[in-house]
Amino acid sequence: RKRRMRRTVSRGTLRKVIKKHKPQLRLAANADLLVHLSFLLFLHRLAEEARTNAFENKSKVIKPEHAIAAAKVIRHFQYF
Secondary structure (H helix, E strand, C coil), X not given: CCCCCCCCCCHHHHHHHHHHHCCCCCCCCCHXXXXXXXHHHHHHHXXXXXXXXXXXXXXXXXXXXXXXXXXXXXXXXXXX
């Protein structure tokens, strides 16, 4: 039985979430796309770091502890 991947959140929903957390911000027309892209880049980096951690531990499967260790490494870098 194959699992289907869920669809991404709609642009409107993403804009509502951003506005809920930061109501004082005025969003440009494409701000939600930039937030989504930033999230995807972060997720890709997290997956790469977790894969590296798993490989260093001679594991063929990425386990939660590999992802947690990767998050700690990524958190030390400043993006902006």
